[in-house]
Amino acid sequence: MWFWRAFSGNQRYHHSQGDAVDSHPHDIRIVEKSQTTTASMHLIGEEPLSIRIQGAPYAVVMRTPGDEKAHVAGFCLGEGIVDAPGDITNIAFCDGEDTNVVTVTLTADRRRRIADHLDRRTYISQTSCGICGKSIVADLVQALTPLTDAEALDGNAARERLLGLGELQPLRRQTRAAHAAAIYDPGLNLLSIAEDVGRHNALDKAIGQIFLDNRLPRAGLLTLSSRISYELVQKAARARIPVILAVSRPTALAVELATALNITLASLGKGDSLNVYCHAGRLVWPG
Template identity: 35%
Template structure:
């Protein structure tokens, strides 16, 4: 199908996130290009749900180590385009050199931040920061899991959204985001944490997905001390978590979970 033949018009933010099946009986989550433009230079295009574009861009910029602090961003503005979103980000010129050195090609499938990095050592490099230890209260993971569905309106409507939730040590969900991509859901959460001036070290992140290397990498980069996933971690994610000192939990289901690191 030619993109020009698709009806991209959306009357409201809620409808902007939802498509519809031909029969009209099923709501389908949107997956559209979100292009990040740094200092008027197109850097990459993520495939994501076109909501919270500014939080996505801010979180991506932080979790990829392009900046150290949110206040380094001089301007941040999301604009609807004919086929998705463009997010305009202004950075100090000194921050552009590392970005220009990272060669990327086309769209990053599923919001993958590491896709397109050519050098394997660069891709696998772990964040150099000491993570604090968060002591989870007994039952914290179970309480967060029980509360998670109430924070997943897109998934409830479509069955196709991942969630990232920032939870207190007691298991209370304080912030939550959703996206068709698990990577973008986490980046949106990181951006939301920055925008609301929260300290990531004061809570753990709960993901409605498996725990991949990139999720561990992003979490450690911004100082999240623990990552809980409802499915399995990968072997590389486990090694990365051990190296970073990040607490990693998998197979978090009702009444049980497994701590891997």
């Protein structure tokens, strides 16, 4: 039994700013043995997003269109461009609502504080290849303050939130190609959920949604559909989220960084168990 799928040139596209789901229906041919049938398949959208700071180009990321302002706000927090919503005077599209360019305007005080950062652009996520893991951890621990101990979470309930992440992903159900990030308060009430073709983008969007309306200090748990890389730990540290649960295992560097920054990391194990890699005391297991 084998099959082969090919995309035809027939395509329809629909996207309006802020849509929760961005997918593109394509006509395809499905060939199984000697039988050929036709069908329509939804593919996840992906377009460049140009992020400008004070009118100057800063970064271009590939992402699934939608939730751009939250995405850019979360990106700026993760990059160290802002520390608080009040550092931003405006986030705007450069040409109306249907655009792939977003510009951020900072307060005069914030511009002065990060002038060197914007000139050098040497934050860890921007560095070139060749830097070693120990240097990354050392530099980030200096740039990021380790988290203080937080209220312990019910481990069983937290695991259930992770197992239920797919139920919050309409784009994944439609395309089978979207990552997700969901943030909960210490009572495990949902604060934000975002999907994107990129796991970093999904996290930036989820963080940005609650950063802009000053709800980020309530964050107690982050669940991820992906593995945990050090960049995602870095973003969680900037957002002061103390516990990260993910479907897949973390990298060794992610565990090293989370250990240094006092962040709890765990992922799904066999039989829906949790593997806890560091700071296990934040998860309790009621009998």
